[in-house]
Amino acid sequence: xxxxxxxxxxxxxxxxxxxxxxxxxxxxxxxxxxxxxxxxxxxxxxxxxxxxxxxxxxxxxxxxxxxxxxxxxxxxxxxxxxxxxxxxxxxxxxxxxxxxxxxxxxxxxxxxxxxxxxxxxxxxxxxxxxxxxxxxxxxxxxxxxxxxxxxxxxxxxxxxxxxxxxxxxxxxxxxxxxxxxxxxxxxxxxxxxxxxxxxxxxx
Amino acid sequence: xxxxxxxxxxxxxxxxxxxxxxxxxxxxxxxxxxxxxxxxxxxxxxxxxxxxxxxxxxxxxxxxxxxxxxxxxxxxxxxxxxxxxxxxxxxxxxxxxxxxxxxxxxxxxxxxxxxxxxxxxxxxxxxxxxxxxxxxxxxxxxxxxxxxxxxxxxxxxxxxxxxxxxxxxxxxxxxxxxxxxxxxxxxxxxxxxxxxxxxxxxx
DNA sequence: TTTTAAATTAACCATATAGTTAAACCGAAA
DNA sequence: TTTCGGTTTAACTATATGGTTAATTTAAAA
Numbered sequence: 001x002x003x004x005x006x007x008x009x010x011x012x013x014x015x016x017x018x019x020x021x022x023x024x025x026x027x028x029x030x031x032x033x034x035x036x037x038x039x040x041x042x043x044x045x046x047x048x049x050x051x052x053x054x055x056x057x058x059x060x061x062x063x064x065x066x067x068x069x070x071x072x073x074x075x076x077x078x079x080x081x082x083x084x085x086x087x088x089x090x091x092x093x094x095x096x097x098x099x100x101x102x103x104x105x106x107x108x109x110x111x112x113x114x115x116x117x118x119x120x121x122x123x124x125x126x127x128x129x130x131x132x133x134x135x136x137x138x139x140x141x142x143x144x145x146x147x148x149x150x151x152x153x154x155x156x157x158x159x160x161x162x163x164x165x166x167x168x169x170x171x172x173x174x175x176x177x178x179x180x181x182x183x184x185x186x187x188x189x190x191x192x193x194x195x196x197x198x199x200x201x202x203x
Numbered sequence: 204x205x206x207x208x209x210x211x212x213x214x215x216x217x218x219x220x221x222x223x224x225x226x227x228x229x230x231x232x233x234x235x236x237x238x239x240x241x242x243x244x245x246x247x248x249x250x251x252x253x254x255x256x257x258x259x260x261x262x263x264x265x266x267x268x269x270x271x272x273x274x275x276x277x278x279x280x281x282x283x284x285x286x287x288x289x290x291x292x293x294x295x296x297x298x299x300x301x302x303x304x305x306x307x308x309x310x311x312x313x314x315x316x317x318x319x320x321x322x323x324x325x326x327x328x329x330x331x332x333x334x335x336x337x338x339x340x341x342x343x344x345x346x347x348x349x350x351x352x353x354x355x356x357x358x359x360x361x362x363x364x365x366x367x368x369x370x371x372x373x374x375x376x377x378x379x380x381x382x383x384x385x386x387x388x389x390x391x392x393x394x395x396x397x398x399x400x401x402x403x404x405x406x
Numbered sequence: 407t408t409t410t411a412a413a414t415t416a417a418c419c420a421t422a423t424a425g426t427t428a429a430a431c432c433g434a435a436a
Numbered sequence: 437t438t439t440c441g442g443t444t445t446a447a448c449t450a451t452a453t454g455g456t457t458a459a460t461t462t463a464a465a466a
Contacts, residue, residue, distance in 0.1 A: 026229035157364030199402035
C-alpha cells in the first residue's frame with residue numbers, strides 16, 4: 001500500500017498530542033482524535049484502554065521533553081556563567097521547538113498537582129546535590145548572594161513566561177504581529193543571558 | 204429568613220468563579236456551580252443566559268483584577284528604581300490575594316487568543332506612550348541598555364512564574380512543603396527587586 | 407488454499423450535561 | 437384579600453460523549 005505507512009499506535013499518539021495540547025483533557029474529544037488519526041474511534045480504545053490512559057501517554061511524553069535537559073545542563077562541569085548562557089540558549093530553543101508544551105504541562109499539573117509524584121525521575125538527593133553545588137558555584141564565581149532556588153526560578157521563568165503569556169503579550173506589546181513577537185523571542189536569548197549575568201555581578 | 208442574605212446574582216458569580224477557576228471552562232459543570240451557590244440549576248440560566256455568558260462574567264472580573272494596577276503603577280511619576288520596587292511588591296501582593304487567577308486567565312487566553320481583543324482597555328497609543336516613557340527613564344537613570352518590552356516581560360514573568368509553576372516547583376525544590384514554598388515567595392519580593400535593579404545597573 | 411489471530415469498523419449503549427418549560431412561590435401593590 | 441411580576445424549583449429534553457460489542461477485513465502462518 002502507498003502513502004500512510006506509519007503504525008497505528010503512533011498515528012493515534014500524534015493525533016492525541018495535537019488535540020490534547022490544543023484543547024486540554026476536558027476539551028479534547030476522542031472522536032476528534034480518531035478523525036485526525038484517520039481511524040475509527042474504537043481503535044483508540046483498542047490501543048489505549050481509555051481517554052485517561054491515552055492522555056497519560058501524551059502527557060508523559062510532553063513532560064519528558066523538558067525536564068531531562070535542564071538537569072543535564074545544570075550538572076555539567078562548566079563554568080557557571082557559561083552554564084547559564086548555555087542553559088538559556090538551550091531552554092529557549094527547546095521551547096521554540098514545542099511552543100505549546102509548557103502551558104500544556106503546567107496547566108495539567110495545576111489541574112492535578114498530585115500527578116507530579118509519578119513523574120519525577122530525580123530523587124530528593126539529586127536535587128539537593130544540584131542545588132548545593134550551584135550554591136557553591138555562585139560563591140566561587142564571586143557573584144552576588146542569591147539562593148540557588150531563586151536563581152533557578154528566575155532562569156526558567158524568564159525563558160518560559162513569554163510563551164505562556166504570548167496571547168496577552170503579543171497583542172499588547174507588538175500590535176498582535178507574529179513577526180515582531182518572533183523577533184522579540186529571538187533577541188531574548190542574548191538579552192536574558194545578559195540580564196541574568198549582570199544581575200549576578202557585583203559592582 | 205436568617206443567614207444567607209446575599210443576592211442570588213452575586214451568589215452565583217462567587218460559586219462560578221470558584222468552579223471555573225479551579226476546573227476551567229470545559230471542566231466546569233453548571234450543576235456543581237448551582238450546588239455551591241445553593242440554588243437550582245435553572246436559576247443560573249435565569250440570571251446568565253448560558254454557560255458561556257456566565258464564564259464571560261467570571262473571566263472579565265478576573266482579568267480586571269490584574270491589568271489596571273500594572274498600568275497605574277507604571278505610569279505614575281516616580282523614579283524608575285522606586286517604580287520597579289513598587290511594581291514588584293504590589294504585583295506579588297495582588298497575586299498572593301488571588302493565587303490561581305494568573306493561570307486561569309492565561310490558560311483561557313491560550314485556549315481562545317481572539318478573546319483578548321474585547322478585553323484591552325488600552326489603546327495602542329497608551330501602550331506606545333508608556334513604553335517610550337519607560338525607555339526614556341531607563342536612559343536617564345543611567346541604566347544598562349534594554350528595551351522597555353524586555354524589561355516589562357522580565358518584571359512580570361519573575362512575579363507570575365512561581366505561581367503558575369507552583370505544582371512543579373514546590374515538589375522539586377521544597378519537598379512539597381507549603382511553608383517552605385510560602386517563605387520562598389515572601390523573600391521573593393525583595394529578591395526579585397534586588398535582582399532586577401542589579402541587572403539594570405552598569406558595572 | 408486454509409486457518410488463525412490481530413486489526414479495524416459500524417452500530418450501539420449508558421450516561422452526563424447544557425439548556426428548557428411549566429408550574430409554584432413570595433412579597434408588594436392595589 | 438386579590439392580583440401580579442419577579443424569583444425559584446422540579447421535571448424534562450436533546451444531544452454529545454466515552455466506551456462497548458459483535459462482525460468484518462487483513463495479513464501472515466501452516
